[in-house]
Amino acid sequence: MTHQTLALPADEAQIRALRVGDTVTLTRTLFGIRDATQIHLFDRGRTTRFDLRGHAVIHTAPNVRKVPRSEAHPAGYESICIGTTTSARMERFTAPLMARYGVRIVIGKGGLGAASSEAFQRYGGVYLAIVGGTAALETTWIEQIEDVDLDDLNPESLWRFRIGEFGPLLVAMDSHGGSVYERVQAETRARREAVLAALGARP
Amino acid sequence: MDLQLVEEAAKELYIRALKRLPPDIKEGIARLERDETDDTARSVLGTMRTNIRVAEDNDNLLCQDTGVPIYNVTIGAGVAVDGLALKAAIRRGCERATREHPLRSSIVHPLTRQNEHTSCGVLVPVIHVDFDATPGALTIEMIPKGSGSENNSFLKMAVPADGVAAIERFVIDCVVEAGGKTCPPTIVGVGVGGTSDLCVWLAKRAATRSLGTRSADPDAAALEAKLSAAVNGLGVGPQGLGGDATAFAVHLELAATHITMNPVAVNMQCHSARRARATLTAAGVEYGY
Numbered sequence: 001m002t003h004q005t006l007a008l009p010a011d012e013a014q015i016r017a018l019r020v021g022d023t024v025t026l027t028r029t030l031f032g033i034r035d036a037t038q039i040h041l042f043d044r045g046r047t048t049r050f051d052l053r054g055h056a057v058i059h060t061a062p063n064v065r066k067v068p069r070s071e072a073h074p075a076g077y078e079s080i081c082i083g084t085t086t087s088a089r090m091e092r093f094t095a096p097l098m099a100r101y102g103v104r105i106v107i108g109k110g111g112l113g114a115a116s117s118e119a120f121q122r123y124g125g126v127y128l129a130i131v132g133g134t135a136a137l138e139t140t141w142i143e144q145i146e147d148v149d150l151d152d153l154n155p156e157s158l159w160r161f162r163i164g165e166f167g168p169l170l171v172a173m174d175s176h177g178g179s180v181y182e183r184v185q186a187e188t189r190a191r192r193e194a195v196l197a198a199l200g201a202r203p
Numbered sequence: 204m205d206l207q208l209v210e211e212a213a214k215e216l217y218i219r220a221l222k223r224l225p226p227d228i229k230e231g232i233a234r235l236e237r238d239e240t241d242d243t244a245r246s247v248l249g250t251m252r253t254n255i256r257v258a259e260d261n262d263n264l265l266c267q268d269t270g271v272p273i274y275n276v277t278i279g280a281g282v283a284v285d286g287l288a289l290k291a292a293i294r295r296g297c298e299r300a301t302r303e304h305p306l307r308s309s310i311v312h313p314l315t316r317q318n319e320h321t322s323c324g325v326l327v328p329v330i331h332v333d334f335d336a337t338p339g340a341l342t343i344e345m346i347p348k349g350s351g352s353e354n355n356s357f358l359k360m361a362v363p364a365d366g367v368a369a370i371e372r373f374v375i376d377c378v379v380e381a382g383g384k385t386c387p388p389t390i391v392g393v394g395v396g397g398t399s400d401l402c403v404w405l406a407k408r409a410a411t412r413s414l415g416t417r418s419a420d421p422d423a424a425a426l427e428a429k430l431s432a433a434v435n436g437l438g439v440g441p442q443g444l445g446g447d448a449t450a451f452a453v454h455l456e457l458a459a460t461h462i463t464m465n466p467v468a469v470n471m472q473c474h475s476a477r478r479a480r481a482t483l484t485a486a487g488v489e490y491g492y
Contacts, residue, residue, distance in 0.1 A: 036316065061267070061309075063306055064305075065305055080304075081263055081264040081266075081267050083266050085267075086351040086384050109386065110351070110383040110384040110385075110442070111382075111443060129444065131250040131254070131441075132386040132442060132473075133266045133386045133473055133474055133475040134253070134254035134266075135264060135266045136257040136261060136264060136265055137253055137257045139263060140257060140261070154318075155307050155308075155318075170243070172444065180445070181443060181444075184382070184439065184440065184443060184444065184445040185382060187438050188439055189379065191436060191437050192375060192437065195375055195433050195434075195436045199371045199429065199430075200368065201368040201371035201372045202368075
């Protein structure tokens with residue numbers, strides 16, 4: 001288990017070198033994406049002007065304040081609170097994000113499932129777990145809202161953030177089929193029987 | 204009752220709830236961190252503790268999810284208030300918090316998905332009105348209910364022949380099913396009895412009760428203790444990454460039910476178990492948890 005700093009965008013070899021249990025701190029750029037963003041990208045035929053190849057997307061819809069465009073706020077938005085939402089709802093978008101847009105890293109909470117794991121293995125990607133519900137801290141890792149696309153979907157726009165040191169984040173799913181969530185879920189299902197027996201509540 | 208005061212309180216409560224965790228929840232996180240045996244889980248709980256401090260230091264929101272705004276109003280004895288105007292004042296306060304802070308409006312029309320950017324919509328904010336015997340006081344409890352935990356809500360109309368074991372099994376299976384999606388450690392709220400809608404509402408009330416409180420019914424309180432220990436044997440852990448701290452506690456609320464029915468509902472509250480309270484009297488407004 002190692003810790004490393006990854007400047008984005010990253011290439012396939014850098015991503016394939018990551019293993020479940022490693023920790024990563026990201027620098028430079030991060031894209032925010034969410035349910036509506038991906039519904040519009042993949043179900044409604046819309047496209048983005050952003051180049052996401054080799055990049056990381058984070059499952060988020062931030063709290064922002066609209067401000068006049070300036071050097072400090074080039075997109076006309078000041079960040080208030082940026083955090084991470086539950087990833088599971090967006091499971092079916094992992095594969096097209098990687099295949100069509102070349103995304104290599106998905107950041108979220110709660111984990112993704114088997115289809116995403118297959119996509120990570122096939123295209124070379126990872127899922128990085130952030131601690132959900134710790135947005136005040138996460139906000140301090142983001143320096144600026146650099147740009148925004150698909151902003152009619154606000155707050156579920158496609159956001160481009162400039163980041164300082166974003167992390168540490170845990171590699172929870174890797175490109176070799178490893179998944180902390182799959183392991184914990186298997187253990188939990190195994191423990192369920194013993195827990196029910198102790199309660200005297202077996203079917 | 205001065206409705207301008209109610210409007211201001213409704214606004215202030217939403218913002219306060221989003222920024223400061225109640226002391227019982229902060230103590231709950233510290234307790235779980237102290238007792239945790241898994242290294243990753245302990246580190247996750249430590250990050251949650253750090254986040255609470257950063258939110259306080261920076262006067263920022265704890266979590267980006269502004270939730271579904273819920274206002275629980277309790278009208279004490281001898282309080283004269285125009286009910287319709289009271290609800291309108293709360294709604295204005297909720298909208299003002301959203302525009303003036305500003306906050307992310309997380310509320311959309313369920314079919315068109317249109318966001319009015321007011322945190323309001325049809326029947327939202329959710330406003331419950333109840334009564335108690337406190338003389339001259341109107342209290343408003345505000346709960347911004349996060350969607351990660353709310354999306355894991357369950358109802359089962361079990362049958363009487365399956366008894367209490369059906370309730371226990373259902374609670375365990377809901378916690379297993381929810382895994383890390385609810386942002387654990389959670390407060391697992393269980394509703395037992397009533398009609399289907401009452402049962403689900405009781406589960407929400409249980410999930411949003413302060414830590415350290417127990418059900419007023421002795422049988423329910425015993426079941427709370429038994430289930431609290433049981434869920435923490437499942438190994439889901441903080442954020443579903445494994446560990447001991449799956450839940451702060453299991454809370455249970457009950458209502459009488461029909462001879463043919465055995466309803467059980469589960470609603471969970473995430474680790475950022477936010478709530479704020481205002482007590483309005485002739486002397487003014489007092490804020491707390």
